[in-house]
Every structure is written in C-alpha cells, then in structure tokens.
Amino acid sequence: MNHRTWPPALCAVLLFSPLAAWSDTSATAALTNFGWRLVDLNPDDGIAPALSFNDAPWFTGVGANAAEGPWPDGVSLPPQSANASRSYGAYFSRFPQLAREAATAHASAAVMLSGDVAAQTYSAVASGQSRNTRADPLFSSSFFANYIVNSQAPLPGLPPMTLTPFTAVVWSGELLLQASTTLPIRGNRFEQAGANAVLELRDRATNERLASFSEFIATRRYRAESVSRALPLSLTWENATASAATAWFDTRLTAYGNSFQPVPEPGTWALTLCGVALLAGVARRSRARGG
Secondary structure, three states: OOOOOHHHHHHHHHHOOOOOOEEEEEEEEEEEEEEEEEEEOOOOOOOOOOEEEOOOOOEEEEEEEEEEEOOOOOOOOOOOOEEEEEEEEEEOOOOOOEEEEEEOOOEEEEEEEEOOOOOOOEEEEEEEEEEEEOOOOOOEEEEEEEEEEEOOOOOOOOOOEEEOOOEEEEEEEEEEEEEEEOOOOOOOOEEEEEEEEEEEEEEOOOOOEEEEEEEEEEOOOOOOOEEEEEEEEEEEEEEOOOOOEEEEEEEEEEEEEEEEOOOOOHHHHHHHHHHHHHHHHHHHHHHHHHO
C-alpha cells in the first residue's frame, strides 16, 4: 500500500466506526390561525347566531418528554438514563395560553399554546429534536410532545358547546406537519420521526360525527429524509333545526422522534481497532521498503 493512500483508508474506517457519525431527528405539529366563525343560515328568522361554551366539561392536557441513555434493548430505561418531563392537565380549561418545555443533553420537546380561538388567532405547536452522537458513549435519545383539548366528559346538563337554531359554525386554521432524519444506517441503528393531527366534532346527544380531520406523516427507518405537509383545515357544524344543538370537540397534536443505537458488542470495537492497526502496519512496511 502506498503511504499516500492509507490516510484516506484510515479515515474511511473511522467514519464508519462507532466513534464518528452523528445524527438528528426532529418533528413539528403546528396548528395556527385556528378559531371559529358563525354563519347565519336564515337571516330572516330574527335569531342572532351564537355559539356558547360551558367550561366544566373541557379538559386540556399537554406533555413534553425528552429522554436519553445507554439502552441495550431500546425499551427499558436503566438507572443512569436521563429523563425530563413537563406537563399540564386541567378541567375547566378551554384553549389556554401556556408553554411547557423539557430537555436533556441530547433531546428536547416543547408545546406552545397562544392566541384566541374567537379571534381565529389561536396557535398550538408541538415540537422536538433528538441528537445521537457516536462520540458520546453509545446511547439512544428520544422526544415526545403532545397537546389535547377534549370536551367529551360525560356531565349531564352541561353541554360543552351550544349552537343557536339555523346557525353554522366553521372551525378553521392552518396545519403544518414536519419530520426529518439525517443518518441512513442499516442494521440495529435507526432513526424515526413523525407528527400527526386529529380534530373531531360530535353531536352531544347521539355521538354522531359531525365533522372530522386527520393527518399523519412519518419518516421511514434507515433513510435520511425530510417529509412535510402544509394544508388548510376546516370543520363545519351546521344546525338547520329550530332548536338549539349541542356538541363536543376534540383536538390532538403529536410530534415524536428517536435516534436509537444499541450498545455494540465488544467485537465491534475489536474489529475497528484491528483494522486501524493493520493499516498502520502496512503503512510502516511500505515506508521501510521505500527507504
């Protein structure tokens, strides 16, 4: 082997050894400019269109979780692992404004809520990132961020939403889902990220689905790729009767990701070191012959 060719070969060994590569996964589920507006289905009936809320059945849940550690099986969390979590959960809570963030050294997750649904300016964003560097001793990192607003709680006589006769309410907004991975390595090592959104309106009395929306994206394992989807959303609840109508509402956003590297067998390190020693020996012999 010519001494001019062995340094690139050595670099190649190190590049594909457990010491060199790093990776990132990230995901976002963002609902923006979200809110409702009323439509008068019969302007001549003398009834002013209105949508009223009863806060008692409403529940908001928010969770942000980041974790990392040397996970031999990718499932159990050993004592030396790091796990950070921030959450919020409360009844009588309808589209609140708040933020929850959690982070470890190599993973982060956050949920941000702001704005006003009546003004169609409400924003809900769940996002996260995990980073796994082989320079750090062999671990996995992951994140999970979710947001739930639900008004399904069975409280007799307390309907979550009431709509006047001959009125329609249109819930609308803009949805952005993004997920990306950066390191395409096959075998036990993999990365994956995804995001989803689910919105649903149901009749309070019959549980009949009045309107629904669902969207999901995910990256594929063992591929470095970025996927995204941006689209408007609209859900219409129409009351074409002469009586008030009641309904419940459900909104869910989720973003997740992981970068998993199982702890290598001792033979992996031995093979790498043997390769480096072999290249070094060949280089020394080549220099000796040349001299």
